[in-house]
Amino acid sequence: MVKQIGTLFIILLIAVPISAQQSFHRSLKLMGSGFQITVVVKDSTEANRVIDLAINEISRIEKLISSWDPNSETSLINKNAGIKPVKVSVELYDLIERAIGLSGLTDGAFDISYASMDKIWKFDGSMKEMPSKEEIKSSVAKVGFQKIILDSRNKSVFLKDKGMKIGFGAIGKGYAADQAKALLLKNNVQAGIINA
Incomplete structure (x- = not known):
């Protein structure tokens, strides 16, 4: 349970x-x-x-x-966003596939590509003012589970846009x-x- x-x-x-x-x-x-x-x-x-x-x-x-770990498979996917697909372990591939399924069920309310916004949003209490509308619009443009491309045969993950990131905080x-x-x-x- x-x-x-x-x-x-x-x-x-x-x-x-x-x-x-x-x-x-x-x-x-x-x-x-x-x-x-x-x-x-x-x-x-x-x-x-x-x-x-x-x-x-x-x-x-x-x-x-x-x-946060520069040597993790997730970091490697993020570093190669907009560049090339990254072959990952079956476990990580399955977890990403599951997360994309949840994104579909929630019409994008749940989305592991939210991590693309981490440059303007800080959740450590250090922010003193809201980012500008332009910064928000630019940051949100990189978010979208539909831009996470999975290749089931090669067990690879590709983030379509440069600057995209995935994260598993949720x-x-x-x-x-x-x-x-x-x-x-x-x-x-x-x-x-x-x-x-």
Whole structure:
């Protein structure tokens, strides 16, 4: 079950009464946000092992989708906008395809190409005035999920316009939490919470 409130994602594992098991919890910062991982297992050794697996999975996904990491596949796509398609991993290709599907369902209200606007909009509290109408118009011109070209045969992604960017701020943490949950379930964790 996934509960979404703004950027809050809570992933619940199968919650069943489990005798002789205890709840173990770890809070840390991942993907630029607070994550709390709780598992119900037999002892602290097992808890540390499976929580570490979940943390490693979330960190792996962050390296894949981060637009801040210059070595990520996402950064490579952004650097080659308007220049050439970039061959990516099946996982990233599938995530982008899924995001484009959500964009279609929402008539563009959800759009991973929003990241093209990052040069004029700052969400760190440093902005003292609104950008000009011309700056906004120019920035918005680079946004549009329809300009993200996927090649399913080559598993490549091409952003049609120079200056276009994609970013996973809206779905990255939820995707990472889902993947960590799946990994915990594969490792016989039958109850817990991943809160991002």
